[in-house]
Amino acid sequence: MTEKDDFTLQDFLPFLLNRAAEESSLGFQRHYKDRYGMLRTEWRVLFHLGNYGQMTAKEIGERAKIHKTKISRAVAKLAEKRFVTRTRDESDRRAEHLTLTPAGQSAYRELRDVAQEFDAKLCRQFTTGEVAILRYMLRKLAGIGP
Amino acid sequence: MTEKDDFTLQDFLPFLLNRAAEESSLGFQRHYKDRYGMLRTEWRVLFHLGNYGQMTAKEIGERAKIHKTKISRAVAKLAEKRFVTRTRDESDRRAEHLTLTPAGQSAYRELRDVAQEFDAKLCRQFTTGEVAILRYMLRKLAGIGP
DNA sequence: GAATATTAGTTGTTTTTGTAACTAACAAGG
């Protein structure tokens, strides 16, 4: 069975990437899940709004490569939680601009700080150079800008 | 909004890892999906059996950190496709040993070769040293072996 | 060696996701 297998699943990049992603997500998940009852997409939308300010659903989707139905549902949940407000664009009444409410901003700030610390903790087990290479490679693999 | 934000989502490791994982999985997915109608877990189980030989569901779950219900359903599908056979362990009749049928082995070999080539293609955009660092870091992040 | 606890694997139910089809608003070409 293991005749000429110099190739193991443990080395297969998509597998490794998935495992690493899952493992690293788990630790952070409980913060937005337990504390705010959020789903991953909700947190990501919150994060984008907090980070880049007012955006439309479409812009968020493009930036984070999230499908529009996921965003639509996440925004609905966030609006229900009174974390975002929606305002129609008067020059193009199909689009709506999303902004964080004060409550949303405060949740964002808290989660951003946790995320920052979490990220730092992950990085601490590597050298600065290694982390730089990792980010560079992941960005390239993810097809995210320069 | 963007007051003191030196921290962007695009740099957050769990996000980057997830994006890279999703992106790289997508390219490989169509091979096992289109050609064999498999799901990701099915492919992973197939791969483990092909790679390590006879295993129990529990062993696969431990090695790949897949939940037992997912494995149970994947094995059921694979058995339905006549890719694996199950044999009860006579000394512990709760467990069953899974092995690939000839058809399963041939599917495994084909997908393994595709995976190998796919992996190589992913790596080609980086230097050998970079890839080594990436694998090392991902393994560490994933909590996989040495 | 009966009562209790564990373990391997399965099944059922609920959430979440993926996909397709939809509505409403806009754009362009004739």
Next chain:
DNA sequence: CCTTGTTAGTTACAAAAACAACTAATATTC
């Protein structure tokens, strides 16, 4: 303008994942 095409976002339905409860076999303990 008015048909045709496109776009932003939603909704409905199907596929998949998560979680809990289950069965059957084995260990443990008193």
